[in-house]
Amino acid sequence: MSSTTLPPKVDVYTEIDRLRKEKNAVILAHYYQEADIQDIADFIGDSLQLAKAARDTDADVIVFCGVHFMAETAKILNPTRTVVIPDMDAGCSLADSCPAPELKAWKDAHPEHVVVSYINCSAATKALSDVICTSSNAVRVIESIPEGTPILFAPDRNLGAYLIRQTGRDMELWQGTCIVHETFSEKKLVALMAEHPMAQVIAHPECEPPILAYAHHVGSTSSLLRYTQESGFEEFIVATESGIIHQMEKANPNATFFPLPGLDDSCNCNECPYMRLNTMEKLYRCLRDLEPELKMDEDLRVAALKPLERMMDLG
Numbered sequence: 001m002s003s004t005t006l007p008p009k010v011d012v013y014t015e016i017d018r019l020r021k022e023k024n025a026v027i028l029a030h031y032y033q034e035a036d037i038q039d040i041a042d043f044i045g046d047s048l049q050l051a052k053a054a055r056d057t058d059a060d061v062i063v064f065c066g067v068h069f070m071a072e073t074a075k076i077l078n079p080t081r082t083v084v085i086p087d088m089d090a091g092c093s094l095a096d097s098c099p100a101p102e103l104k105a106w107k108d109a110h111p112e113h114v115v116v117s118y119i120n121c122s123a124a125t126k127a128l129s130d131v132i133c134t135s136s137n138a139v140r141v142i143e144s145i146p147e148g149t150p151i152l153f154a155p156d157r158n159l160g161a162y163l164i165r166q167t168g169r170d171m172e173l174w175q176g177t178c179i180v181h182e183t184f185s186e187k188k189l190v191a192l193m194a195e196h197p198m199a200q201v202i203a204h205p206e207c208e209p210p211i212l213a214y215a216h217h218v219g220s221t222s223s224l225l226r227y228t229q230e231s232g233f234e235e236f237i238v239a240t241e242s243g244i245i246h247q248m249e250k251a252n253p254n255a256t257f258f259p260l261p262g263l264d265d266s267c268n269c270n271e272c273p274y275m276r277l278n279t280m281e282k283l284y285r286c287l288r289d290l291e292p293e294l295k296m297d298e299d300l301r302v303a304a305l306k307p308l309e310r311m312m313d314l315g
């Protein structure tokens with residue numbers, strides 16, 4: 001039996017429910033988690049909503065069904081809680097692209113610049129940043145920086161380029177990308193649009209500029225979900241990780257959603273391989289054993305908290 005295979009007769013849903021009550025745990029899940037995890041979670045959200053939920057919970061245990069930088073953010077904001085994550089290897093290509101020593105060298109070479117980092121980065125990278133943003137509040141964060149102040153933006157070059165277009169601010173961009181959002185195929189998008197001329201194209205700002213150029217609406221995961229509920233349209237081509245379509249379908253049972261495929265037909269490239277490392281079985285084991293636990297050096301936590309609080313203070 002593999003280490004992730006359950007013993008026979010364990011009803012994983014019932015057990016997760018029992019264990020979360022027994023341990024006074026809250027299960028937080030990102031929209032990119034598999035459908036079963038979304039359905040059993042106490043709270044589903046985008047990165048900003050999940051950070052706020054982690055900060056505000058009074059549960060003893062936070063079970064973070066998302067990726068590592070999200071669980072780190074929960075620990076930074078709420079250090080007295082036990083934070084566990086079903087799979088500690090659930091990383092992020094954007095966070096990996098921007099190791100703290102390399103960001104420090106970039107920052108040292110630009111001493112006059114303010115460093116704005118997208119929340120998709122490690123605690124060590126956050127600690128070197130002046131302010132953090134998510135895709136929900138990035139425009140507001142950039143606009144909070146006085147005109148004329150030069151800005152370094154890390155690590156997502158696509159979100160950075162989108163922000164330059166939205167705010168008119170000139171920024172130096174770190175060249176990181178998301179392995180999911182950079183893979184979307186423009187050719188397949190054009191074909192889907194031709195097939196479904198009434199469909200609205202909705203896209204996450206981590207997508208490459210040619211994809212964003214076709215989008216009727218660009219926004220964070222929660223913003224895309226809200227658009228499907230409030231825009232009145234009934235067909236949507238979805239240019240983000242396909243996990244979110246579960247919530248879109250639940251909220252709009254009469255609407256139709258077409259996930260935009262990646263360039264490569266041989267893989268489910270619109271599924272984040274890191275997010276999908278978390279499974280119901282691992283969630284069950286993690287609640288049962290309270291492992292793997294995310295721990296953090298206190299000096300690092302305090303340093304990373306400062307730019308996160310600056311973001312939170314912007315509302």
Ligand code: 13P
Pocket residue numbers: 045046047048120134135136178204206219220221222
């Ligand atoms: P959101 O903040 O929009 O949920 O995005 C998180 C993410 O990792 C997108 O790839």
Ligand code: SF4
Pocket residue numbers: 067091092093094095120178179180181206241272273274275
């Ligand atoms: Fe990171 Fe992309 Fe996965 Fe989001 S979808 S967690 S940005 S690799």
